[in-house]
Amino acid sequence: xxxQLSHLKELESESIFVIREVMAQFENPVMLFSGGKDSILMSxxxxxxxxxxxxxxxLLHIDTGHNFEVTMTFRDMWVEKLGVKLLxxxxxxxxxxKMSVEEKGFNASRNALQTYSLLKSIEDGKFDAAFGGGRxxxxxxRAKERFFSHRDEFGQWDPKNQxxxxxxxxxxxxxxxxxxxxxxxSNWTELDVWQYLSQEKVPLPSIYFSHKRNCFVxxxxxxxxxxxxxxRPNEKxxxxxxxxxxxxxxxxxxxVLSHASCVEDIINEIxxxxxxxxxxxxxxxxxxxxxxxxxxxxxx
Amino acid sequence: MSSSxxxxxxxxxxxxxxxxxxxxxxxxxxxxxxxxxxxxxQASERRGEGAVNLALLTDGLKAEREQGITIDVAYRxxxxxxxKFIIADTPGHIxxxxxxxxxxxxxxxxxxxxxxxxxxxxQTKRHAIIASLLQIPHLVVCINKMDLVDFSQEIFEKIKxxxxxxxxxLSIKDVEFIPVSALKGDNIVNKSDNMPWYLxxxxxxxxxxxxxxxxxxxxxxxxxxQFIIRPYSDNFHDYRGYSGRVVSGVFxxxxxxxxxxxxxxxxxxxxxxxxxxLQEAYPPMSVTLLLEDDLDISRGDxxxxxxxxxxxxxxIEIMLCWFNxxxxxxxxxxxxxxxxxxxxxxxxxxLYKLNINTLHRDENDNVIQMNDxxxxxxxxTKPLFVDKYKNNRYTGSIILIDEGTNETVGAGMII
Numbered sequence: 001x002x003x004q005l006s007h008l009k010e011l012e013s014e015s016i017f018v019i020r021e022v023m024a025q026f027e028n029p030v031m032l033f034s035g036g037k038d039s040i041l042m043s044x045x046x047x048x049x050x051x052x053x054x055x056x057x058x059l060l061h062i063d064t065g066h067n068f069e070v071t072m073t074f075r076d077m078w079v080e081k082l083g084v085k086l087l088x089x090x091x092x093x094x095x096x097x098k099m100s101v102e103e104k105g106f107n108a109s110r111n112a113l114q115t116y117s118l119l120k121s122i123e124d125g126k127f128d129a130a131f132g133g134g135r136x137x138x139x140x141x142r143a144k145e146r147f148f149s150h151r152d153e154f155g156q157w158d159p160k161n162q163x164x165x166x167x168x169x170x171x172x173x174x175x176x177x178x179x180x181x182x183x184x185x186s187n188w189t190e191l192d193v194w195q196y197l198s199q200e201k202v203p204l205p206s207i208y209f210s211h212k213r214n215c216f217v218x219x220x221x222x223x224x225x226x227x228x229x230x231x232r233p234n235e236k237x238x239x240x241x242x243x244x245x246x247x248x249x250x251x252x253x254x255x256v257l258s259h260a261s262c263v264e265d266i267i268n269e270i271x272x273x274x275x276x277x278x279x280x281x282x283x284x285x286x287x288x289x290x291x292x293x294x295x296x297x298x299x300x
Numbered sequence: 301m302s303s304s305x306x307x308x309x310x311x312x313x314x315x316x317x318x319x320x321x322x323x324x325x326x327x328x329x330x331x332x333x334x335x336x337x338x339x340x341x342q343a344s345e346r347r348g349e350g351a352v353n354l355a356l357l358t359d360g361l362k363a364e365r366e367q368g369i370t371i372d373v374a375y376r377x378x379x380x381x382x383x384k385f386i387i388a389d390t391p392g393h394i395x396x397x398x399x400x401x402x403x404x405x406x407x408x409x410x411x412x413x414x415x416x417x418x419x420x421x422x423q424t425k426r427h428a429i430i431a432s433l434l435q436i437p438h439l440v441v442c443i444n445k446m447d448l449v450d451f452s453q454e455i456f457e458k459i460k461x462x463x464x465x466x467x468x469x470l471s472i473k474d475v476e477f478i479p480v481s482a483l484k485g486d487n488i489v490n491k492s493d494n495m496p497w498y499l500x501x502x503x504x505x506x507x508x509x510x511x512x513x514x515x516x517x518x519x520x521x522x523x524x525x526q527f528i529i530r531p532y533s534d535n536f537h538d539y540r541g542y543s544g545r546v547v548s549g550v551f552x553x554x555x556x557x558x559x560x561x562x563x564x565x566x567x568x569x570x571x572x573x574x575x576x577x578l579q580e581a582y583p584p585m586s587v588t589l590l591l592e593d594d595l596d597i598s599r600g601d602x603x604x605x606x607x608x609x610x611x612x613x614x615x616i617e618i619m620l621c622w623f624n625x626x627x628x629x630x631x632x633x634x635x636x637x638x639x640x641x642x643x644x645x646x647x648x649x650x651l652y653k654l655n656i657n658t659l660h661r662d663e664n665d666n667v668i669q670m671n672d673x674x675x676x677x678x679x680x681t682k683p684l685f686v687d688k689y690k691n692n693r694y695t696g697s698i699i700l701i702d703e704g705t706n707e708t709v710g711a712g713m714i715i
Contacts, residue, residue, distance in 0.1 A: 003550065003582045004513040007305035007384040016586040017545045020527045024599055024640070049586070051574035052539060053531035136375045144372050162372065163708040164398055164623055166405040167697045168545070169637045173706035187386055189377045 025172040033059040035071035036247040038133030058085040089121035141292035221254035308409035321482035331378035397671035404434035432470035521549030523603040524639035541588035547694035618712035628668035635701035689713035
């Protein structure tokens with residue numbers, strides 16, 4: 001007997017430890033859920049952490065209104081399967097109430113508007129900890145993120161003044177009105193996520209797999225044709241064989257040309273890919289530090 | 301085939317080639333992607349830097365990029381078919397001791413870089429001392445820039461000897477020396493043709509094969525209770541599970557156990573997980589233990605074996621690394637976290653301050669500022685169930701919390 005865990009089992013154990021620690025240290029946690037693979041993984045790990053009891057906190061979806069239809073169907077199926085409560089924070093509602101202002105122009109996106117609805121949902125629900133599925137390998141600002149990440153009463157992140165995290169001792173102390181963002185899958189890479197989801201046979205929304213779709217290309221990014229994206233006159237819609245590597249709002253998530261039709265194909269594809277998954281996200285390309293800038297304001 | 305996970309830490313300054321080495325490891329394991337390379341190429345050009353600055357890969361924060369320094373711990377990932385690696389990359393300057401300590405706290409391996417032209421310098425010693433204080437099980441000393449000293453065996457041997465002389469004063473178990481050129485790739489992945497006299501491992505081979513299974517303490521059974529699982533559903537009416545992470549030892553179904561602090565005994569009825577029951581559990585597994593007897597157990601209690609118990613103490617002595625701008629004061633009160641226990645503590649005495657360049661103990665200096673390391677005596681409001689840090693990283697470590705600001709102000713290793 002070697003008493004050595006596989007790397008996936010060790011990552012699983014670390015994430016479960018973090019999730020349980022939050023239930024022990026906080027009064028009213030909530031888990032952000034977008035319907036993408038990372039939040040599916042995170043909620044699946046939460047299910048494992050409290051088994052055979054049910055997940056003791058609700059999931060929160062910040063809905064931009066610009067979703068892929070299939071991820072919404074999947075979301076409702078998954079929530080029912082887990083037996084967990086779902087809350088929805090609506091960006092459309094914030095726009096209707098004039099609390100958020102829609103971006104204009106061809107690259108308009110509701111991505112940044114999620115921050116307002118997220119902070120409002122956290123405030124309204126009096127949540128003191130919000131789990132997010134961010135991973136350190138995703139993006140350079142996220143590489144600096146803690147497992148327990150403090151947010152002040154304005155929901156702001158102060159990257160230069162973060163609490164050191166040593167061993168497995170997590171400090172979730174805070175003043176009232178402040179909250180924490182918790183990142184239980186910090187140490188997972190994109191490949192780890194896929195390998196684990198494959199090993200555990202976790203169901204996934206169909207748009208992660210290769211399919212035919214009407215798309216157009218802008219600045220090297222393949223966008224799905226939809227009513228939410230304004231096309232320029234010279235942008236031509238074509239049917240392409242694509243899949244999505246990340247799932248976000250339709251206005252900022254690009255597809256990749258792919259024939260990968262099952263998880264094993266995807267693992268092979270990622271193993272030899274020379275581009276990161278966020279290479280398809282136009283929201284990160286706005287400036288060199290756009291993720292850090294958004295995170296400081298309260299984005300996840 | 302399943303692969304294992306290895307965490308290693310590096311520390312270094314701008315010029316010793318650390319970024320180049322990390323860049324090389326990521327590049328050679330195909331973990332740098334085109335869009336990342338393109339982004340840092342563009343950023344390097346904007347800055348008017350000639351070559352691509354690989355440090356921009358890890359220096360992700362705006363302030364770091366502006367000042368050209370690493371401020372915080374940056375985590376990088378790469379994997380080979382054999383192992384997944386997590387690098388905690390930390391700045392090496394003395395004012396960032398707290399970040400080095402943080403990166404070292406969970407590492408299996410410390411990678412120390414020495415510039416072959418300069419040999420063992422103050423910073424090398426500092427890294428070795430921190431690796432030793434934090435009891436990192438394996439140390440690999442990469443003697444870098446060998447191409448700039450004509451791949452000289454003599455220079456390599458001299459540095460090896462100097463380092464070994466110094467390391468003899470420390471408690472470092474396993475040291476490996478590798479002559480490399482991170483820039484040219486010598487002895488990184490492939491054996492160097494330029495150094496036929498070197499018969500040891502390449503860095504990649506070492507990292508892929510270093511034996512880490514016994515880094516965990518498998519002898520002393522310690523299970524700090526983290527959270528109680530009670531389903532309150534018809535199917536699991538009487539279910540009362542104690543969930544947590546096995547920090548050391550191997551727990552088996554049927555084992556007799558003792559609960560601290562009550563001292564009550566029981567037997568392990570079941571080791572439960574969402575994937576089904578297990579016959580045994582070992583570190584660092586997260587599991588749920590069910591006991592044969594109905595006992596009053598809550599978070600902060602510890603499940604151990606009756607014939608092998610930790611010490612139950614309210615007075616502890618620790619090596620403390622201080623993290624905060626506000627000085628540590630004798631008579632000061634702080635929050636303390638140890639395993640899943642939270643308590644308060646009083647600083648009774650500062651015994652000495654350690655010079656982390658020379659190992660000199662200064663008993664007359666009790667002005668403890670940010671990044672200082674000192675030996676202190678604490679009195680806690682509750683008993684802690686402790687082992688010495690050198691025997692158990694997880695029952696031998698604590699953090700201190702400022703009760704006004706809630707910041708983590710110090711980290712301690714129990715002596």
